[in-house]
Every structure is written in structure tokens, then in C-alpha cells.
Amino acid sequence: MTLEDVREGLGKALAEEGSRPLLRLTDEELAVLNPAAAERSIVAAPHLEGMSAQEREWVLATALRSLVSRDLAEIANAAELDVALREGHGSDEVELDMRLSPDLELALALRGxxxxxxxxxxxxxxxxxxxxxxxxxxxxxxxxxxxxxxxxxxxxxxxxxxxxxxxxxxxxxxxxxxxxxxxxxxxxxxxxxxxxxxxxxxxxxxxxxxxxxxxxxxxxxxxxxxxxxxxxxxxxxxxxxxxxxxxxxxxxxxxxxxxxxxxxxxxxx
Structure with missing residues (x-):
């Protein structure tokens, strides 16, 4: 299914059912989903602004756990990530195998x-x-x-x-x-x-x-x-x-x- 197909299907659904809330996310949850894009995003991240690199590392690790606990993301290699964090390595040193919920995938696709x-x-x-x-x-x-x-x-x-x-x-x-x-x-x-x-x-x-x-x-x-x-x-x-x-x-x-x-x-x- 192409992006145009998705847009057309969503447009028809909204016309029939009306507007609807999709998700609530935090600065850090959005940042951990795509750290590289977060650095050049047009969207303000007021909670993250002014944090040191170490503080950002801590909150991003917590954000990842939050996404998993809310069933918005599944980490297939969670055990490997836990070991890296316990040993003091940054989460960016581990390549995440992350699978997102349909609503989260949709939100990120429409944002991008x-x-x-x-x-x-x-x-x-x-x-x-x-x-x-x-x-x-x-x-x-x-x-x-x-x-x-x-x-x-x-x-x-x-x-x-x-x-x-x-x-x-x-x-x-x-x-x-x-x-x-x-x-x-x-x-x-x-x-x-x-x-x-x-x-x-x-x-x-x-x-x-x-x-x-x-x-x-x-x-x-x-x-x-x-x-x-x-x-x-x-x-x-x-x-x-x-x-x-x-x-x-x-x-x-x-x-x-x-x-x-x-x-x-x-x-x-």
C-alpha cells in the first residue's frame, strides 16, 4: 500500500467518522524513535532543550522503556540493550530492533x-x-x-x-x-x-x-x-x-x- 493509498483511506474514514485523537507522546519519546532526525526537527522539544548530553542519554533510555510499557513499541533485542546500559554504554551503541504500533507508525509517517x-x-x-x-x-x-x-x-x-x-x-x-x-x-x-x-x-x-x-x-x-x-x-x-x-x-x-x-x-x- 502506497502513501497515497493511506492518505485516501484515512481521508474517507475521517469524512465518515470525524476527527479523532491519535497519540500523546513526550519530547524524549519522539527523540528516541529517531535520534538523528530529532537534531534537525522543525518541532520544538522544550523539555529536552538545555539538557546536557548525559541528561539526554538518561531520559532517552527512560523514554524507550515508556514506549514499550505503553505497547507503542516492542524491542526484539531488549536483553542486549539492558546489558549495554548496565555496563555504562550509551543506547546509541546498540542497534535497536524496534517494532512500532500501527498508530505510532502512522503518526511518524504523517509527520515526516x-x-x-x-x-x-x-x-x-x-x-x-x-x-x-x-x-x-x-x-x-x-x-x-x-x-x-x-x-x-x-x-x-x-x-x-x-x-x-x-x-x-x-x-x-x-x-x-x-x-x-x-x-x-x-x-x-x-x-x-x-x-x-x-x-x-x-x-x-x-x-x-x-x-x-x-x-x-x-x-x-x-x-x-x-x-x-x-x-x-x-x-x-x-x-x-x-x-x-x-x-x-x-x-x-x-x-x-x-x-x-x-x-x-x-x-x-
């Missing part, structure tokens, strides 16, 4: 084969959280929500609109996006905060929630920044992340915010 990913970061005084939407087809998306503590919740989602609502709740947790305002054109050369004029400057200075949405693809997509105060939410759109040609800022209502998120994930007609 999406042609486009919408990466979302939300920062508040409490820390930073993330959402990644892996765009496969119009009726098959994998949504990965990452907490500041490094818990990854993966779900199969049936529509772009449903994924957009998840993101809206992340960047506007208090629901302050009320109504639309007039659009404000910004000079790309004046993107430094001190060069931005009111009212946007005041919104940025008083923002309680800051969101960043960027489409990761072969051709980089637009960047959308959101700034939510206690009373309103503004969205700043940049045409291209590293070479902005047009920058617009606007106070937005709930539906406009959702529409902009949907537009970033739109599939070609």
Missing part, C-alpha cells in the same frame, strides 16, 4: 511526509506553546499540539477549518478578537518596534498573547503575527518571512482571524 506544515508559536507570561499542522490533503491533516513541558498531542483532523479553530483558540485564548478595523500599511524597513506608529505600537507594547504563524514549504509562505491585549487582537501579515515586500496590520474579529488562518493552509485548486 507532509509537503507543507503550518507552524504556530504562542507566547504569554506563562511560557510558550506550539501547534504544527501537517497538510496532506483537504480532508486529512495531522495536528500536533506541544505544551511548554514537552507533551505532544497528535490528532487526525478532517478539515482545514477545524485545524484553524484549534489555532485560533491558541492565539486568542480569551476571545478578545471582536470586530475588524481599518488596514494599516507598514514600511518593511520599519518593522522594528520603536519605528512602528500607534495604534499598532501600543497594541504590541500591551500584548498579553503573541502568536507567530509561518507556512513551512519549498516556497516559503506568508508570516502572520498576532498581538492580543486584554481588549483586542491585531494581526500583522508579511508576504514572505525573510524578504517582506508588503506588510499590513489590522485589528481583526474572530471570523477574519479564522479566515486568515484558513487562507494560510489553503490547498491549490
Amino acid at each position: 511526509t507532509a509537503g507543507r506544515v503550518l507552524a504556530v508559536e504562542r507566547t504569554t507570561s506563562a511560557g510558550t506553546e506550539y501547534v504544527y499542522v501537517y497538510l496532506h490533503t483537504r480532508d486529512l491533516l495531522l495536528v500536533e499540539q506541544v505544551t511548554g513541558g514537552g507533551m505532544h498531542s497528535l490528532s487526525l483532523v478532517a478539515t482545514v477549518e477545524e485545524a484553524a479553530e484549534t489555532i485560533r483558540q491558541l492565539v486568542d485564548p480569551q476571545g478578545v478578537a471582536g470586530h475588524d478595523g481599518s488596514s494599516q500599511e507598514l514600511d518593511p524597513q520599519d518593522l522594528q518596534r520603536d519605528a512602528i506608529a500607534p495604534p499598532l505600537k501600543d497594541v504590541i507594547d500591551n500584548a498579553l498573547v503573541v502568536g507567530q504563524l509561518v507556512l513551512l514549504a519549498d516556497l516559503p509562505g506568508p508570516l502572520l503575527m498576532t498581538y492580543a491585549t486584554a481588549e483586542e487582537l491585531w494581526a500583522v501579515r508579511v508576504d514572505a518571512p525573510d524578504a517582506p515586500t508588503s506588510v499590513t496590520a489590522r485589528r481583526v474579529g474572530r471570523q477574519t482571524l479564522v479566515d486568515r488562518i484558513v487562507h494560510m493552509m489553503a490547498f491549490p485548486v
